[in-house]
Amino acid sequence: MNSHKPAFFGLILALFVFFPLVSPSGSVHAQQSSSYYASPRINGLDVAQVQRLVAGTELNFTLYGTPGGIAIISIPGATGRLLLEEVETGLYLGTYTIKTADRIAADSRVTVNLRLGNQVASAVLDEPLIAVAAGKPARSKIDTTGKHPRIDRFDVTPNQLAAGSELFFSLHGAPGGKASIRIAGVAGRVFLDETRNGVYEGLYTIKTRDRIAPDSKVTALLRLGDQRSSAVLGKSLLATRQDSRRVARSCANCGVIEAINEIEVKGEGNYLGMIAGGLAGALLGHQVGGGTGKTIATVAGAAGGAYAGNVIEQKMKTTRHYEVIVRLENGGMQAIAYEAAPGFRVGDKVRVENGALAAVQ
Numbered sequence: 001m002n003s004h005k006p007a008f009f010g011l012i013l014a015l016f017v018f019f020p021l022v023s024p025s026g027s028v029h030a031q032q033s034s035s036y037y038a039s040p041r042i043n044g045l046d047v048a049q050v051q052r053l054v055a056g057t058e059l060n061f062t063l064y065g066t067p068g069g070i071a072i073i074s075i076p077g078a079t080g081r082l083l084l085e086e087v088e089t090g091l092y093l094g095t096y097t098i099k100t101a102d103r104i105a106a107d108s109r110v111t112v113n114l115r116l117g118n119q120v121a122s123a124v125l126d127e128p129l130i131a132v133a134a135g136k137p138a139r140s141k142i143d144t145t146g147k148h149p150r151i152d153r154f155d156v157t158p159n160q161l162a163a164g165s166e167l168f169f170s171l172h173g174a175p176g177g178k179a180s181i182r183i184a185g186v187a188g189r190v191f192l193d194e195t196r197n198g199v200y201e202g203l204y205t206i207k208t209r210d211r212i213a214p215d216s217k218v219t220a221l222l223r224l225g226d227q228r229s230s231a232v233l234g235k236s237l238l239a240t241r242q243d244s245r246r247v248a249r250s251c252a253n254c255g256v257i258e259a260i261n262e263i264e265v266k267g268e269g270n271y272l273g274m275i276a277g278g279l280a281g282a283l284l285g286h287q288v289g290g291g292t293g294k295t296i297a298t299v300a301g302a303a304g305g306a307y308a309g310n311v312i313e314q315k316m317k318t319t320r321h322y323e324v325i326v327r328l329e330n331g332g333m334q335a336i337a338y339e340a341a342p343g344f345r346v347g348d349k350v351r352v353e354n355g356a357l358a359a360v361q
Contacts, residue, residue: 039116039119039121040065040066040069040114040115040116040119040120040121041065041066041114041121041333041335042063042064042065042066042112042114042121042122042123042191043064043065043090043190043191043202044062044063044064044065044180044188044189044190044191045061045062045063045064045112045123045124045125045188045189045191046061046062046063046125046127046182046187046188046189047059047060047061047062047110047125047127047129048060048062049127049128049129049130049131050129050130050131051130051131052130053098053104053105053106053129053130054098055098055099055100055102056097056098057097057098058095058096058097058098059075059095059096059097059098059129060093060094060095061073061082061084061093061094061095061096061112062091062092062093062187062188062189063084063091063092063093063112063114063188064090064091064092064188064190064191065090065092065114065121066090066114066116066121066323066335067086067089067090067335067337068086068116068263068321068323068337069086069092069114069115069116070083070114070115070116071083071084071086071092071094071112071113071114071115072084072112072113072115073094073096073110073111073112074110074111074112074113075096075104075108075110076104076105076108076109076110077102077103077104077105077108078096078098078099078102078104079099079101079102082094082095082096084112087209088207088208088209089337089355090205091187091207092114093187104129106128106129106130107128107129108129109124109125110124110125110129111123111124111125112125116263117263117264126178126223148227148228148229149173149174149177149222149223149224149227149228149229150173150174150229151171151172151173151174151220151222151229151230151231152172152173152198153170153171153172153173154169154170154171154172154220154231154232154233154234155169155170155171155233155235156168156169156170156218156233156235156237158235158236158237158238158239158240159237159238159239160238160239161206161212161213161214161237161238162206163206163207163208163210164205164206164353164355165205165206166203166204166205166206166253166352167183167203167204167206167237168201168202168203169181169190169192169201169202169203169204169218169220170192170199170200170201171192171199171200171201171220171222171231172198172199172200173198173200173222173229174198174222174224175194175197175198176194176224177194177200177222177223177224178191178222178223178224179191179192179194179200179202179220179221179222179223180192180220180221181202181204181218181219181220181221182218182219182221183204183210183212183216183217183218184212184213184216184217184218185210185211185212185213185216186204186207186210186211186212187209187210189221190202190204192220200222203253203328203334205352205355212237213237214236214237214238215236215237216237217232217233218232218233218237219231219232219233220232220233253328253351253352253353254328254329254349254350254351254352254360255326255327255328255329255334255349255350255351255352256326256327256347256348256349256350257324257325257326257344257345257346257347257348257350257357258325258326258327258333258346259324259325259346260322260323260324260325260342260344260345260346261322261323261324261325262320262322263320263321263322263323264319264320321337321338321339321340322337322338322339322340322341322342323335323336323337323338324336324337324338324342324344324357326350326352326357328352334352336352336355336356336357342357344357344359
């Protein structure tokens with residue numbers, strides 16, 4: 001009777017290790033964890049246009065989007081894809097060097113995917129890779145309406161031009177289009193959202209690498225189908241004292257916390273975990289089996305133990321960080337990343353300052 005106790009306890013231990021990995025409650029937990037991921041957002045995509053698409057030419061891409069993601073550029077005709085690096089919060093940069101085997105066309109449909117957890121946002125580059133020669137019109141389809149999309153007004157709420165400060169842009173014009181802005185001294189373009197019919201708005205947070213002056217040229221582009229119109233901002237970006245008081249009253253960077261998402265990043269198990277788990281599984285299998293069955297149980301125990309050891313190691317290496325979603329007073333949304341649990345709750349009034357949140361009384 002006592003001779004069966006080691007086998008019995010070995011079997012119980014094996015079930016304890018293995019079943020949490022495959023039980024229905026585990027699968028439910030996985031579904032719940034996936035719902036924690038906030039949908040990523042792409043706020044801008046741009047390329048520094050070049051003169052020729054020949055081997056050795058560098059294509060420099062800029063992407064503005066949700067921080068903490070993985071951004072990958074795909075270029076038709078290229079032999080590889082480009083992984084962008086997040087050099088500042090929400091700013092991704094990368095350079096693709098054209099190879100001799102590449103067959104990239106000027107109008108290649110360049111796409112980007114921004115992945116955050118199990119959610120992906122995509123965008124398409126809406127300009128050619130080759131710069132249009134001076135005096136040569138851009139190639140476009142015939143405008144059957146005979147009109148370019150109208151721009152009625154282009155404005156900005158001035159602010160201090162320091163890293164972390166925010167500039168709020170608005171454009172009024174033809175509805176149903178796509179609007180973006182380009183700021184001299186800032187890499188790339190920034191998208192404006194159509195928040196109301198014919199009203200496009202967007203918030204740009206100044207980065208440490210930006211070189212913005214009060215009189216920096218800001219150009220807005222409104223595209224409707226294949227037709228485009230542009231407008232140049234006619235005012236300073238730097239807030240005066242009167243502007244500062246108005247900004248303080250309206251508080252463009254104030255808002256309410258709409259969601260706090262816990263994002264789980266799973267680790268990678270390696271051969272050490274598999275070896276340790278495999279040895280434990282082999283030992284348990286050896287205790288359970290007998291005769292030829294002992295050999296089969298040992299092999300099965302080793303395989304199951306290796307799998308369990310690998311998964312357990314992944315769980316031990318899993319990291320978590322948090323993303324706070326803030327709905328701003330101007331209607332925009334902003335995501336702030338935290339490595340540890342933030343000291344806020346949904347519904348709290350906050351102010352965005354230098355990429356972090358401060359409570360508002």
